[in-house]
Amino acid sequence: MNIEEIRTYALSLKGVTEDMPFGDDCLVFRVERKIFMCIHLAALEPVIALKLLPETHEELRAEFTGVTPAYHWNKKHWSDIALRSDVPDERVHALIDQSYRLVVSRLPKNLRWKYDF
Numbered sequence: 870m871n872i873e874e875i876r877t878y879a880l881s882l883k884g885v886t887e888d889m890p891f892g893d894d895c896l897v898f899r900v901e902r903k904i905f906m907c908i909h910l911a912a913l914e915p916v917i918a919l920k921l922l923p924e925t926h927e928e929l930r931a932e933f934t935g936v937t938p939a940y941h942w943n944k945k946h947w948s949d950i951a952l953r954s955d956v957p958d959e960r961v962h963a964l965i966d967q968s969y970r971l972v973v974s975r976l977p978k979n980l981r982w983k984y985d986f
Contacts, residue, residue, distance in 0.1 A: 870915075870951065870952045870953075870958045871915060872908055872910070872915050872952070875911060875915075875961070875965070876889060876896070876906060876908065876950065877918055878962060879898045879906055879965060879967060879969075880898075881971050882900070882965075882966075883900075883984060883985075884900050884901060884983065884984065885898055885899065885900055885969070886898070886899050886900075887899070893910070894909070894910045894911035895908070895909060895910065895911075896908040896910055897905055898903070899973055900912050900969060900973055900976075901972075901973075903972045903975075903976065904920070904972070905919070905965075905967075905968045905969050905971070905972040906910050906918065906919055906920075906965060906968055907942070909949070910942070914951055915951070915953060916949050916950065916951050916952065917946040917949070917950050917952065917961075917965075918939040918940075918942050918947050918948065918949050918950075919947065919948060919962050919964055919965065919967075919968040920946055920947055920968050920971060920972060921946070921947075921948060921964065921967060921968055921971065922956075922971065923946065925967070926938075926944075926945070926946075926947075927949045929948060929950075929956075930948065930962075932955045933954065933955050934948075934954060934955055935948070935950060935951040935953075935954020935955050935956045936948050936950050936951075936954075936956060936964070937951075939950050950964065956965050957972055
């Protein structure tokens with residue numbers, strides 16, 4: 870899986886936008902202006918950072934060598950996932966969905982109603 874595939878997948882989710890608020894080496898994906906994923910463009914290998922529940926991070930880090938505490942993000946809530954690692958592509962997609970849903974679930978009710986789940 871490569872960065873462009875991840876970008877296309879993330880942008881297919883309802884209400885997702887992308888920008889580069891931290892410089893041209895970090896592509897950020899948001900839903901209702903809240904960040905749920907970041908692609909580290911300057912990394913030697915393709916890496917994404919995802920916001921997940923703290924217990925999910927612990928499980929993933931124990932299961933996969935390609936999941937590490939996120940660089941420059943709160944390590945309790947964010948993990949880096951190396952795209953060319955032992956994490957299967959289907960699992961990466963599921964984790965992106967999980968990150969997206971987590972952020973949507975914490976939106977105010979007047980915004981959350983637009984998202985179907």
